[in-house]
Amino acid sequence: MLRYRIALSVVAVAATSSAFAPGWQVARINKQIRSTAALYATKIDFDDDEPCVVGGNIVQSCEVVSADDQSTTRTTGTQSKLSAATNLGKCICGAGSFALPHVFLDEGVLGGTLAMTMCGLLAAITMQSINRSRYTVSRIENVEPPTSYVALTEMALGGSVSKLVFGLTLAASLGVCSTYIVFVGQTLASLSADEVSNNIVHLIAPNVDEKTWEIITAGTVYPLSLIRNYGVFAFTSALGVTAVLGGIATTLVYGVFVDPGLGIFEALSAVTELKMWPDSIADAFGGSFGTIAYLFCVNFLTFPIINSMKNAEEDYSGAVSSAVAVIWVVNVVFALICLSFYGDSTQDLVLQNLDNGPYLSALKILLCIDLLFTFPVVFSSGRQILENSILGEDVEKDDENETSLALSRAAITAGAVGTCFGLSQLGGFGTVANLVGGLAQGTLAFIVPPSIEVSLSRRSGENSVAKEIPQWAVGSFGVAVVAAVTYFTLKESIS
DSSP states (O other): OGGGTTTHHHHHHHHTTTTTSGGGOSHHHHHHHHHHHHHHTTOOOOOTTSOOOBSTTSBSOOOOOOTTOOSOOOOOOOBOHHHHHHHHHHHHOSGGGGGHHHHHHHHOHHHHHHHHHHHHHHHHHHHHHHHHHHHHHHHHHTSOOOOSHHHHHHHHHOHHHHHHHHHHHHHHHHHHHHHHHHHHHHHHHHHHTOTTTOOHHHHHSTTOOHHHHHHHHHHHHHHHHTOOOGGGGTTHHHHHHHHHHHHHHHHHHHHHHTSSOOOHHHHHHHGGGSOOSOSOHHHHHHHHHHHHHHHHOOGGGOHHHHHTBSSHHHHHHHHHHHHHHHHHHHHHHHHHHHHHHHGGGOOSSGGGGSOOOHHHHHHHHHHHHHHHHHHHHHHHHHHHHHHHHHTOSOOOOOHHHHHHHHHHHHHHHHHHHHHHHHHHTTSSHHHHHHHIIIIIIHIIIIIHHHHHHHHHHHHHTOOOHHHHHHHHHHHHHHHHHHHHHHHHHHHHHHO
């Protein structure tokens, strides 16, 4: 849940000012591009109804850069390598961690560990590749390094591909929001159906099914998504950290001391008795690898972190390696220990394996509340993409059309929330996260970055077969991920 808070609204919202304008030929669009560059560089100049929100979950500073300033002036960021690594870790770790034990159930101990290793390693390599490409294109074009994924893609691969990146960012935004709806729906449905624990959700709304909870969730986040002052949601950063870390720690403690309650050494020894490899490699790859990509493939979220660093050219690669390594260890250990607790009974979200006593039900409700208030922040990027493409950038806010504009925005928001709800009906959390991670995030992480690097190496005259083979290998792997995940999801939906 926390993983998308740091940067998504900055990355995608900023991109909206130019990606739908063919060729970027018009003078008005040129002005917008300059404004977008300022926004990407985390120098934010919001309208009064959408003020800058300072903090790790939104932007790093609120200094104003004039949209008419055509110079290449960019204030150097302030983040250290450690700070950047911490923020990257926040991007990666979140609600998806609770789906990993079931991923390991499908893929096996060694299969799941191998998949996590491959995904984490390749995601780190491509995130580092993106940063290198920024400086490569800067030297080729003799300009400042691009400060957004869309701008980098435009300079390296052209306008058509940059629009694809733009569209995938929209898909990722709405897709991630749909997983939030599923998470809340599944969690509250399990609480509502539990007659034994007599938890507060069951007392208030007994035996309400998952779909009804998802409808209620969509109805709840809709008015929250109309709020345009994101400062209202700034408190969710601390809430999210507490909820996620508390959820992971509580799940482990519960399994060690309560159910099955055999102690940590017995749990570790039980790992050796688990299935080592998947029953079907094809089904495991297509059915669960995207959930791992949902965690690690945060390439399109990293530009605000890059822009905020003191020395991104030298320090960013190390920050990526540190963040990915730590999160890899935490998630592999968490997934394996939880799987040793519950074996074949491991649920789609491992939280559902815990009972619903007063403290555990309070933790689950806290996670749901956090997602309800995280939804508008993540959703804002997709909403702004749609608003700017449908309504245009230069809508006048005079008294005559203010009501019409508000109604149009409300209708667009309703359609987008409805789309999120529709995606949530494809299956459980694992299924939806698998589709979002494998299709949208997988393309942005495994296909686009190597394509950019190959294109730039050829333009710079530094290409060679030896240098291109690894890039083609990563790109081919990305195509396999996207194809397998899409096929598996369609197969599951039809069946």
